[in-house]
Amino acid sequence: MTLIKSISGIRGTIGGRPDNNLTPLDAVKFAAAYGQWLRAESGKTRPRVVIGRDARLSGEMIHQLVAQTLVGLGIDIVDLGLSTTPTVELAVPGEGADGGIILTASHNPKQWNALKLLNARGEFINAAQGQRILELAAAEDFDFAQVDDLGTVTAHDAYMDIHVDEVLDLELVEADVIRKAGFKVVVDGVCSTGGVAIPKLLDALGVEVVKLYCEPTGHFPHNPEPLKEHLADICAKVKETGADFGIVVDPDVDRLAFIDETGEMFGEEYTLVACADYVLGKTPGNTVSNLSSTRALRDVTQAHGGTYRAAAVGEVNVVATMKDHHAVIGGEGNGGIIYPASHYGRDALVGTALFLMLLAERGITVSALKAGYPQYFMSKKKIELTPGLDVDALLARIAERYKDEDLTTVDGVKIDFPEAWVHLRKSNTEPIIRIYTEAGSQAEADSLADRLIAELKELSESA
Template sequence: MTLIKSISGIRGTIGGVAGDTLNPLDIVKFTSAYASFIARRHEGDGHPKVVVGRDARISGEMVRSIVCGTLMGMGFDVVDLGMATTPTTELAVRHHNADGGIIITASHNPKQWNALKLLNADGEFLTAADGAEVLDMAAREAFEYADVDHLGSYTADDDFDSCHIDDVLALQLVNVEAVKDRHFRVCVDAINSVGSIILPRLLDKLGVEYTILNAEPTGQFAHNPEPLEKNLHDIMNKVKEGGYDLGIVVDPDVDRLAFISEDGTMFGEEYTLVSVADYVLSHTPGNTVSNLSSTRALRDVTLHHGGTYHASAVGEVNVTTKMKDVDAVIGGEGNGGVIYPESHYGRDALVGIALFLSLLAERGVSLTQLRSTLPEYYMAKNRIDLTPDTDIDAILDKVKAMYADEQVTDIDGVKIDFADKWVHLRKSNTEPIIRVYSEAATTEEADAIGKEIMQVVEQMV
């Protein structure tokens, strides 16, 4: 069993001993610490306000009740969205003029996991410094509960999905009429979570005919919930055999997005952002951002449209911070996360779906035709297992020095950019391993350059 405390929140497996897993005592402690952090920043009269949303995990109702009760005990007014996507909750923080938000979701992790993801008053994830402050408060138990006359209130807002959908449809580059005229037939894998609630409503508004797989928000995930090819054979076969125009896959909290082409093949998780960016840049040229482990194809597309590409450290808050710094018009992560500032600074599969369908409708192409127009790269992912006493930072410094003649970026591990390929080495925050991501023009080349660097590292150990 595992409990992981990080600057982005707390996550762990359900059940077990206090302090070792995500259990009621730790949920209370970290919710209280977050509330204390938010209270320091609350301005004006009245109680601070926090929005709470959750995905459909089996443990979600248990965690939700503890979180809401703890916030009320801290003197906070709670707006409870019930089952809601991560981007829905982010938007609701701003809509309700709240001081923050808590999303109860372990994203793509299996059903035994859950987590508290923490938002600021802008509906965005806490910065590293703010997250560290919350962890410090939790460690010191530096919080005080309200007396009976100052307890917070509870309000349910169980239809904020409508506001989220309206926000998406109002985006300038979402071409609702063109999508309706295309009469798309799509197959959706909603993984038995909150996507099964909100995606049919979005697709109805877009005039899309659809079939929903795993359509009950029970939290009983039908397969490993990470939207990778190895987990998606059922929908891939369904799309191929059923004559659909495309398949749509989301993770349990609907911030990651992957597509299946009409022939039943993966469009490519990395290419969700690339294709949406190509569409956005064709209408609104500007800068883009993705993290260091994302495909080089975004850089190529950005340059093609006359913009400048920027790389950030891995992690959504790092991407959004960089996007603000360079005034990016589109950005995200290669794991299928699309961040479109015209809507909000958060990964949002609904925004990604609406923009992607608008792209297909306006250009009159299929997914396989669209894929053939984008830069072609292939990625390999490996890892180096080390011992707990290995000085990983020292190893990465040596690698950096060895490849000083190449373009090297060290804002997050070490990334070596060669003329026609790259390798990114990052140490894990939770295990004694180095993750090795590499990309090149073919799978074989990507794997070869990754293993070449791995051999260099292994000789240093």
């Protein structure tokens, strides 16, 4: 059982003992720390916070604990109930709120939940703000409101529809063009809120929807991370129904993956590549992704005359780099699309609409679209951390070993070889070291990953 306290929020497994897991006491403590910070940050004695959650089984419990803790601090709540991460991000500025909290552990299995914390722009808080909240939580430095000054809770259950409307209003989304294409699409909503939000969008775009696991029960029918090994059911359903493609999202709907018409993975790394290809064709400019994302985005960006830049892993880092370099689109290779014309947050609804526009305009199959992009192959592996392991020292020894290569150390260690790369970093959300590699073939990518895993184990044993 695990509790991870980071600058981006608190994430843990439900049950067990306080300060070791995400228990009710931990939920209250960190909600209070966020509320205390927000009052100081906003300069208001009665700020407003938007709260929404995914459908996981612990969601209602954590939701009530967090909301009522903020009420106890004299903070007013706009309660979206079942929602998505990008919907909450849009609702914060939409409601003129001072912050937001999304209750979701994203791609983690059902025993996990988390508090993901937003600022007044509906964007994730930065490192300094996150550190201050951790300090307040550790000190339990809270000042709760008197009885006449308690906050209020206002339910607002229309924001998924508002979100869909905002996507339809984007300049590069033309519903009539998509409607005329006559698409048939299978949607795997992993029994969470994507099973509601994505079909709402597709219905509005005139797309025929075949629903798979779209009831938001929270009983995830498979591992909720949208990776090939978890998606046999939708791959079969696309072929069985003769659909044009399949759409898979994670429980909070900020990651997006596609299945082609043959039942094969389009590749979550290529979600951003395809959406960027469409956007760059209409609005030339720059792109950003993180250090663990495919080189194919760089290639497509340069083909459109733009400049590509890599950021440290983490949405807040990607967003900061996008703003610095005026990127017209960006995101992460895990299927996260960030389109500033909508908002600075990963958004599977926006990504779905952009992808549909690209297919409708080109009039080709999803497999043909993929075949037209530079072909890279990625391996994503991990090593479980053992207690007491000095990960930073271990990665420093790897960096020293490869100091003569093209090396980046702003986020773990990335080694760029002429025909491949490897990125080693400690996860922000799980007690693991992630090992991502990319090469010209799957065998080469897997071999490179296995080589670095062996080197990590060798160095850890000799430490």
